[in-house]
Amino acid sequence: MENLQMLMYGFTVALSLENISAAIFGAVLGLIVGALPGIGSLAGVALLLPLTYKFNPTTAIIMLGSLYYANMFGGAFSAILINIPGDGPAVMTTLDGFPMAQKGRPGQALFTSNIASFIGGLIGMFIVIFTGPSLARLGLNFGPVEMAALLLLAMTSIGWLLGENPIKGIVTTAMGMLIATMGMDAVRGVPRYYFGSIYLMGGVPFVPLVIGMVGFSRVIGLMTDRKSAPPITERLHYRDCMLTAHDFKRLLMPSIRAGLIGTFIGILPGAGATTAAFVCYAFEKRFKSEEPLGTGAIEGIAACESGNNAAAAGAFAPLLALGIPGSGTGAVLLGGLMMWGLNPGPLLFTNHPDFAWGLLASLFLANLITLAISWVVIPILVQVLTVPIALMIPVIMTICVVGSYSVTNSMYGVLIMFIAGIIGYIMTELKYPTSTLVLAVVLSPIFETDLRRAFLISGGSPAIFFQKPISCVLMIAFFIFLALPIIKAMWKRMRSSKGGV
Amino acid sequence: MRRLAKYVFPVCLIIIGIVFAVLGVFEFGFWDEAKGPMGGFYPTLVSILLIAMSIVCLTLARDDKDPKFPVQNLLVILAVLAIFCCTFLIGMFPSIFLCLVIWLRKIEKYSWRFSVIFALVTVLVFYGVFGKWLAISFPNGLLGDLIFG
Known part of the structure; x- marks a missing residue:
């Protein structure tokens, strides 16, 4: 009950003209960025981060939250219409979305994805309302030892879950951790690893690093695809998007099922919207559907779209309550929060209730606003997909330059973006995930502080991590996560060498 | 290599x-x-x-599979490097404008008219959002400093 009262209070914060405008602005931008093939929510949020500097922290994060949310809606557009997923979670949407569009029902496929996203998001938000504050209360019992163990697990599990090669995920996590050590030592207040550069004394600026690592690197990669995107010629009208009562009945139960599973996956540190879409689709295969999944079934679209939006909502629980993002995009949101002086964690709900509950309430609004806008703009968004990649490349490239400059007010930001972009591109070509690096850059300073405090308490003995029950469980999970990919890789290699013989 | x-x-x-x-x-x-x-x-x-x-x-x-690193992808890197260097001479927005025009005309083979109008509109949007709305002061470069003092 108390949570619902606080949610009502949150609505009084969120329902200001400025915050509603920010949510609408974020929703429109998110839909457009999400609909553009190949950009993705991580690059989208990173590229648009500098725009929020005009607002106060609450409004800024409402806009970003709305943008992130709308991105999930938008990602389905290119997946359904041109078989190119707008972002990772939309990969599964292509399986049924594109065949349904080919059957002559592209409008209904888009509207199915919008309604399923709305249902999934709504379920996710309701669960977050109740789990978020409980997680925060649990988090209040966490000392430096438990926090260090939890952060270690979060960073490792994300590295393990992403990409084809989990070892590469751990490598990029370690790279991010080292980048975060450059600049000021937060515990002792002395500079380190600045290599004689006065710029590096302040550390590597976060926003240009992220813009470069995920935005600029993506533009470099897009050059290869610039001639290959199939053009869209057909136009859609509102009447083409209407669902029948029977269609609605078909999408309802898969959306509810996927909403519940997706939220649970979103709350787990490390498992993001992409994982949720995969799991929900696989789970839906166990149920009967009017058409087989993979042939343009409404149930298939509903399951993955509801699942990924529910996970996006669920990820806000550990993000706000424990300060642990569930994905690379969550890490950028966390970085944004920190830049505005807000430290997500157990005390956020107590010290900044207006912010925490205002954000949660605004996500409800964002869900509704995005559903309405996405329906209204379906014909326009379809036109967005006709923008050739050849035009998108120079525009995004220049946004990277202007955005990086604007957050640092110096060409140093552009230089960082440029270097990070090249490294990010090389990493992408070599199949090293970049989002784990971003996540580690955000989490590493908090992790280091807690780790050093824990070792100070124990006098240097790592046994302290196994003496307390919570940290002991977390450490066991960490070692399992760390060992599994190595064993898996070795096993694979042994099998392939035996096969070769 | x-x-x-x-x-x-x-x-x-x-x-x-x-x-x-x-x-x-x-x-x-x-x-x-x-x-x-x-x-x-x-x-x-x-x-x-x-x-x-x-x-x-x-x-x-x-x-692991061999990476491709297509040579054409280098163009994006060179373009940003060119904007970076030109910014010190002629300022950021003129550099972006020139880069966009040359890119659209020479690489994407759009007409001069389209390239110039598209580049102009893009730069004006950037200037409006970042320069005016967010009130960020962008570098004028040596030339801009000479002209505007």
């Missing part, structure tokens, strides 16, 4: 890891009996992890 990238990258990471570990232990300090963990404590531990995992990546690199 492109084939070697999958080996060169982990080798670079191993070198970086060694540099961070050495600096961590010898310059910033690893452990102090009275003060506990020093500035080099955490980076050294992470460096050891990075070195170990990079060695695993290096040993497994043989099984």
Whole structure:
């Protein structure tokens, strides 16, 4: 009950003209960025981060939250219409979305994805309302030892879950951790690893690093695809998007099922919207559907779209309550929060209730606003997909330059973006995930502080991590996560060498 | 050379890891009996992890697919490098305008008219959003400083 009262209070914060405008602005931008093939929510949020500097922290994060949310809606557009997923979670949407569009029902496929996203998001938000504050209360019992163990697990599990090669995920996590050590030592207040550069004394600026690592690197990669995107010629009208009562009945139960599973996956540190879409689709295969999944079934679209939006909502629980993002995009949101002086964690709900509950309430609004806008703009968004990649490349490239400059007010930001972009591109070509690096850059300073405090308490003995029950469980999970990919890789290699013989 | 990238990258990471570990232990300090963990404590531990995992990546690199690194992708890097250098001479927005026009005309083969109008509109939107709305002062370059003082 108390949570619902606080949610009502949150609505009084969120329902200001400025915050509603920010949510609408974020929703429109998110839909457009999400609909553009190949950009993705991580690059989208990173590229648009500098725009929020005009607002106060609450409004800024409402806009970003709305943008992130709308991105999930938008990602389905290119997946359904041109078989190119707008972002990772939309990969599964292509399986049924594109065949349904080919059957002559592209409008209904888009509207199915919008309604399923709305249902999934709504379920996710309701669960977050109740789990978020409980997680925060649990988090209040966490000392430096438990926090260090939890952060270690979060960073490792994300590295393990992403990409084809989990070892590469751990490598990029370690790279991010080292980048975060450059600049000021937060515990002792002395500079380190600045290599004689006065710029590096302040550390590597976060926003240009992220813009470069995920935005600029993506533009470099897009050059290869610039001639290959199939053009869209057909136009859609509102009447083409209407669902029948029977269609609605078909999408309802898969959306509810996927909403519940997706939220649970979103709350787990490390498992993001992409994982949720995969799991929900696989789970839906166990149920009967009017058409087989993979042939343009409404149930298939509903399951993955509801699942990924529910996970996006669920990820806000550990993000706000424990300060642990569930994905690379969550890490950028966390970085944004920190830049505005807000430290997500157990005390956020107590010290900044207006912010925490205002954000949660605004996500409800964002869900509704995005559903309405996405329906209204379906014909326009379809036109967005006709923008050739050849035009998108120079525009995004220049946004990277202007955005990086604007957050640092110096060409140093552009230089960082440029270097990070090249490294990010090389990493992408070599199949090293970049989002784990971003996540580690955000989490590493908090992790280091807690780790050093824990070792100070124990006098240097790592046994302290196994003496307390919570940290002991977390450490066991960490070692399992760390060992599994190595064993898996070795096993694979042994099998392939035996096969070769 | 492109084939070697999958080996060169982990080798670079191993070198970086060694540099961070050495600096961590010898310059910033690893452990102090009275003060506990020093500035080099955490980076050294992470460096050891990075070195170990990079060695695993290096040993497994043989099984990885060869990266492509298409030459045309270099154009984006060169374009941003050109904007970066030109900004010091003619300022950021004129550099972006020139880059966009040349890119659209020479690489994408759009007409001069379309290229100029598209570049102009893009730069005006950037100027409106970043220069006016967010009130960020962008560099004018040597030429701009000479003209505007």
